[in-house]
Amino acid sequence: xxxxxxxxxxxxxxxxxxxxxxxxxxxxxxxxxxxxxxxxxxxxxxxxxxxxxxxxxxxxxxxxxxxxxxxx
Amino acid sequence: xxxxxxxxxxxxxxxxxxxxxxxxxxxxxxxxxxxxxxxxxxxxxxxxxxxxxxxxxxxxxxxxxxxxxxxxxxxxxxxxxxxxxxxxxxxxxxxxxxxxxxxxxxxxxxxxxxxxxxxxxxxxxxxxxxxxxxxxxxxxxxxxxxxxxxxxxxxxxxxxxxxxxxxxxxxxxxxxxxxxxxxxxxxxxxxxxxxxxxxxxxxxxxxxxxxxxxxxxxxxxxxxxxxxxxxxxxxxxxxxxxxxxxxxxxxxxxxxxxxxxxxxxxxxxxxxxxxxxxxxxxxxxxxxxxxxxxxxxxxxxxxxxxxxxxxxxxxxxxxxxxxxxxxxxxxxxxxxxxxxxxxxxxxxxxxxxxxxxxxxxxxxxxxxxxxxxxxxxxxxxxxxxxxxxxxxxxxxxxxxxxxxxxxxxxxxxxxxxxxxxxxxxxxxxxxxxxxxxxxxxxxxxxxxxxxxxxxxxxxxxxxxxxxxxxxxxxxxxxxxxxxxxxxxxxxxxxxxxxxxxxxxxxxxxxxxxxxxxxxxxxxxxxxxxxxx
Numbered sequence: 001x002x003x004x005x006x007x008x009x010x011x012x013x014x015x016x017x018x019x020x021x022x023x024x025x026x027x028x029x030x031x032x033x034x035x036x037x038x039x040x041x042x043x044x045x046x047x048x049x050x051x052x053x054x055x056x057x058x059x060x061x062x063x064x065x066x067x068x069x070x071x072x
Numbered sequence: 073x074x075x076x077x078x079x080x081x082x083x084x085x086x087x088x089x090x091x092x093x094x095x096x097x098x099x100x101x102x103x104x105x106x107x108x109x110x111x112x113x114x115x116x117x118x119x120x121x122x123x124x125x126x127x128x129x130x131x132x133x134x135x136x137x138x139x140x141x142x143x144x145x146x147x148x149x150x151x152x153x154x155x156x157x158x159x160x161x162x163x164x165x166x167x168x169x170x171x172x173x174x175x176x177x178x179x180x181x182x183x184x185x186x187x188x189x190x191x192x193x194x195x196x197x198x199x200x201x202x203x204x205x206x207x208x209x210x211x212x213x214x215x216x217x218x219x220x221x222x223x224x225x226x227x228x229x230x231x232x233x234x235x236x237x238x239x240x241x242x243x244x245x246x247x248x249x250x251x252x253x254x255x256x257x258x259x260x261x262x263x264x265x266x267x268x269x270x271x272x273x274x275x276x277x278x279x280x281x282x283x284x285x286x287x288x289x290x291x292x293x294x295x296x297x298x299x300x301x302x303x304x305x306x307x308x309x310x311x312x313x314x315x316x317x318x319x320x321x322x323x324x325x326x327x328x329x330x331x332x333x334x335x336x337x338x339x340x341x342x343x344x345x346x347x348x349x350x351x352x353x354x355x356x357x358x359x360x361x362x363x364x365x366x367x368x369x370x371x372x373x374x375x376x377x378x379x380x381x382x383x384x385x386x387x388x389x390x391x392x393x394x395x396x397x398x399x400x401x402x403x404x405x406x407x408x409x410x411x412x413x414x415x416x417x418x419x420x421x422x423x424x425x426x427x428x429x430x431x432x433x434x435x436x437x438x439x440x441x442x443x444x445x446x447x448x449x450x451x452x453x454x455x456x457x458x459x460x461x462x463x464x465x466x467x468x469x470x471x472x473x474x475x476x477x478x479x480x481x482x483x484x485x486x487x488x489x490x491x492x493x494x495x496x497x498x499x500x501x502x503x504x505x506x507x508x509x510x511x512x513x514x515x516x517x518x519x520x521x522x523x524x525x526x527x528x529x530x531x532x533x534x535x536x537x538x539x540x541x542x543x544x545x546x547x548x549x550x551x552x553x554x555x556x557x558x559x560x561x562x563x564x565x566x567x568x569x570x571x572x573x574x575x576x577x578x579x580x581x582x583x584x585x586x587x588x589x590x591x592x593x594x595x596x597x598x599x600x601x602x603x604x
Contacts, residue, residue: 007416007417008417008418008420008453009455009457034417034418034420034453035417035418035420035450035451035453035454036366036418036450036519036521036522037366037368037414037418037419037420037450038366038367038368038418039368039417039418040368040415061457062457
């Protein structure tokens with residue numbers, strides 16, 4: 001299991017991946033909005049999107065858990 | 073043999089033979105078992121490393137026949153006292169090298185070996201040539217220095233500080249280094265680390281276990297992953313010894329021998345460098361950079377598109393990835409590139425980005441390497457988290473470095489460049505020698521989406537309906553955006569030109585050409601008081 005965490009305090013603007021989806025290295029999970037910029041959140045680990053902890057409109061703090069990838 | 077009547081007085085054979093044996097013994101390093109052990113760890117021997125680092129036939133060694141000379145160590149023989157020193161050439165230019173030999177008492181720092189290295193430092197400084205350390209050393213030879221003899225030690229670091237910014241200094245991490253040999257890289261300019269076999273830490277694992285009770289491996293504590301992605305102490309992770317030594321050669325190719333020389337120019341068509349005309353159009357930039365201001369893209373592609381042959385040596389690429397720093401060439405002349413990376417944190421600056429950029433600017437300025445800034449920055453990150461990290465102090469450090477730099481400084485504003493982010497990226501007021509913008513350039517104290525909430529806060533609060541308020545906010549933001557326009561800045565002559573993005577390479581080359589003989593005089597001072 002690999003965790004994907006927020007790197008910055010931000011609003012969740014869009015969630016672009018779906019639970020259960022197969023994702024590859026560098027694939028986008030969601031897009032944050034902070035500092036007036038769209039900040040894509042990508043996974044560095046390929047696998048299945050096993051958990052998704054954010055929804056559009058949420059506020060995340062730096063270090064908050066966004067998703068969990070099951071690489072098995 | 074000539075006899076003079078009183079026996080053989082020209083009996084050189086045994087003497088030369090004895091010398092040859094002594095040399096051979098020294099070149100055998102720590103002996104076959106320890107050499108085999110070194111290889112089994114995936115490391116090259118110190119002699120193989122020197123062969124890879126230097127031009128063939130250029131090595132002049134100092135102190136091959138040195139030994140520990142320590143009565144406490146008895147008859148034990150320590151080849152070269154575990155520290156190989158000498159002067160060789162890289163690309164035909166002399167370089168002083170100090171290489172620790174791990175096969176000799178774990179490369180520990182003995183008195184004689186350190187005397188040898190001190191002599192090399194003095195040579196590097198008086199001859200004004202770069203100094204390279206090949207580090208594979210357990211640190212101080214505790215057996216020899218555990219007593220109060222330590223009280224006079226430490227000159228190596230002070231001398232290294234005196235060399236900083238006078239001659240280039242490289243510390244290649246080729247083994248597990250603790251304490252003394254971890255401070256050498258800390259004071260050097262460039263620190264590549266071999267993945268898996270190198271580490272640096274103030275205390276080795278046994279000391280750490282004893283002192284703080286933590287049970288960690290060298291790799292966990294100070295391996296390349298830690299220092300190139302988390303701490304930022306090292307500059308680059310490399311796969312093995314070979315890549316590490318090739319990287320040292322490549323790094324030094326950008327640098328002059330010392331701070332009163334210009335960096336070496338690579339002539340067009342030189343070996344390995346295909347001619348790349350400075351007026352080459354870069355139309356691929358249209359496809360790389362979105363005109364939509366909030367949309368991210370990979371700035372690395374912009375940098376490789378505009379520099380000679382797409383060739384960049386990225387410095388600290390794995391740490392503070394929201395800013396890019398790299399050495400490259402434009403028209404054959406070395407440049408230091410500082411570029412915001414919208415892919416990471418939207419390109420916003422945080423404490424580590426400011427720290428990384430400030431150090432890189434100081435490095436380039438010290439050695440007369442012109443700076444090229446590529447702006448796409450929404451500003452410094454704001455909020456309580458970054459204030460606790462000291463963002464003001466770190467931001468001031470970047471401001472300080474860019475203000476101090478007297479090398480030619482060229483800026484290209486690709487899209488947004490807001491607030492102090494614009495200043496620290498070499499805005500016009502920072503003695504930018506040439507500053508140009510793309511038609512998408514937005515230079516302002518802050519972006520329209522932020523400014524609208526401040527300028528029109530009361531107007532917006534007075535609108536009770538949420539949808540209507542959002543709509544009005546957008547309209548007012550557009551009104552502000554109309555004033556944030558490169559042609560307004562160009563109209564005030566605060567941008568030297570607005571350029572077609574495809575002409576970015578040409579604009580950079582022109583800016584560097586006109587500023588080539590720039591001179592800046594500053595009032596005398598011992599040194600500024602640095603915000604660090």
